[in-house]
Amino acid sequence: MDPLDSSASKPNARLAAQSSPQGIAADLVAVLVSVTSGEPRVLTIQDQRALPSGPFELAHRSLQSGLRAWVERQTRLPLGYVEQLYTFADRDRAGSTGQHVISISYLGLTREQPAFGEHEARWRGWYDYFPWEDHRDGPPPLMEKALQPGLKAWASAASDRAAQRARRQRAAMLFGFEEHGWNEELVLQRYELLYEAKLIPEATRGNSTASTSTRAALSNAPGHPMILDHRRILATGIARLRAKIKYHPVVFELMPDTFTLLQLQRCVEALAGRQVHKPNFRRLIEQQELVEETGETSQDTGGRPAKLFRFRRAVLAERAIAGTKLPVSGA
Amino acid sequence: MDPLDSSASKPNARLAAQSSPQGIAADLVAVLVSVTSGEPRVLTIQDQRALPSGPFELAHRSLQSGLRAWVERQTRLPLGYVEQLYTFADRDRAGSTGQHVISISYLGLTREQPAFGEHEARWRGWYDYFPWEDHRDGPPPLMEKALQPGLKAWASAASDRAAQRARRQRAAMLFGFEEHGWNEELVLQRYELLYEAKLIPEATRGNSTASTSTRAALSNAPGHPMILDHRRILATGIARLRAKIKYHPVVFELMPDTFTLLQLQRCVEALAGRQVHKPNFRRLIEQQELVEETGETSQDTGGRPAKLFRFRRAVLAERAIAGTKLPVSGA
DNA sequence: ATAACATATGCTCAACGAGAGTATATGACA
């Protein structure tokens, strides 16, 4: 455990207003998600190696409203849903400057992008960063080819037998190896295990400090990297969203005004990274009265035309918090 | 929606390290919980009107480890479990100084206090702050006597008929009035509704700015007040903990080394604020192998002596994340 | 000593919801 300097441990610490200002900078980092043609995407900048972020200015009534206004002005996208993710302040985040930076990260959902335009902002599929998280067609080949042997080696490298077993068990549990089922919510824990096992570049320390040997071993590490700890923030956002869609009707913030039930299902599957049982999905959607028919139909791919539905916004008032279930089979 | 100043909306906002330092101060606020003799308690300072807090110093490896070390040094209590709650930065938090303060709040669990000693730190039952949240003996009298009429009046005061219905529905849903069952997790939403209805003093704005008329009406408002938004932070912590105990074995962080199953049940009931069906509780505890017998027994109050149990710490490794259920009947 | 009582511990049952499989309807397309 890190020792604290003396000022932090003096008895009877004072309150907010009396604390000495010390030049801490605060940043907002946004994980903006949309789902286009069945692929979950995230807004990136800097050659797709960073999440959009900006300094926290003082004009905002609150962090949340500030982020919402900032994003909507930047991207011209209406933000349907915004939620705070986590606040980071690792000492290493600041890089070489030594300046201490607090990063407050947010998750935001938006419709299929109309025209984000300008700047270097680009949407990119989030499975480009986490290829092992897409289990819609079963476990991806990457799992057996790269991750499983790598994790086995990591487990065997532990000091004693007990530690080896613990490592093996942890890896099996997180990646669903033996008997253990795949739990799509453990995105962050999997990510952290992978860099603990040095199968992907570490995130909290600056990338530039990696030794040459490590860099060589990681040259073909799975998944696209990001600067600083942005990839970890993205993992946090994915995990939160995958948990959220199960009991809160946020999926609809990602859908167009009207949609077919299959489109809705594909969207959920894209987010969850796993397939969903179609009859059960429809049953839950309809018996909870989450949607209403528009009366029109859509003929997409050939086959019987599907009814078009619209989200019943009334449910947000009826059970604003009470809860709503989506059938993504748990562990 | 709040407008933003120009610097925040310039295209292509830069990243953390390049943002201009602007004298923002960061504070850590802790919600420290323990359960003593069947009552959930929270550590307070300043005549029990504030949560312990202190400035965020730069020596910490991370926010979490910083908070943990700080609390353990201040209170000499070992922290079993620490979790980040939320980060606030409302403009009004700073009070009259105009200084912008970010508050990062944490939830921490500790054993029954051995000796916290010194300073003005004191444990206080959390239902002193939220008397309407204790439903262990059914809905508290306060509900019918004060809250229900107050909320009815608030609903009737809405502009048009639709708004009145919406308000009534929201109140009924949150407080479990007609047909709606009591959902113990909605602590924060209930708190926010109560001050929206002006049944308790507002929290985000400084208390000192309340008008005399408002202050008179609130003079016997239910529940003990706190400074700034500390009561809201406490509500956030209670809500988080009530949700967490259902699927993660954190209750044991609040228990002594050995305990009877009834003691464990009383602890869960104290946190959840509602009773639990005894046979079902035992069934779930034992079939999940969360505990093991010590071999000894305890005779507390007269009656058949109860077996003493101990938490099987091994489960933390076995299903570190996978989950564990406690039977607190949902909505 | 014995009855009354309080708590611990164990068993059973009914209702519900989740997971999974199967069958039918309706359109497009060759």
Place this chain on the structure above:
DNA sequence: TGTCATATACTCTCGTTGAGCATATGTTAT
């Protein structure tokens, strides 16, 4: 006209959950 792909509907089984009841084993009062 037949084949195909998708939409839509129905059924069944199993595990979980909520709730009630029965029994065991002590203490305390008479």
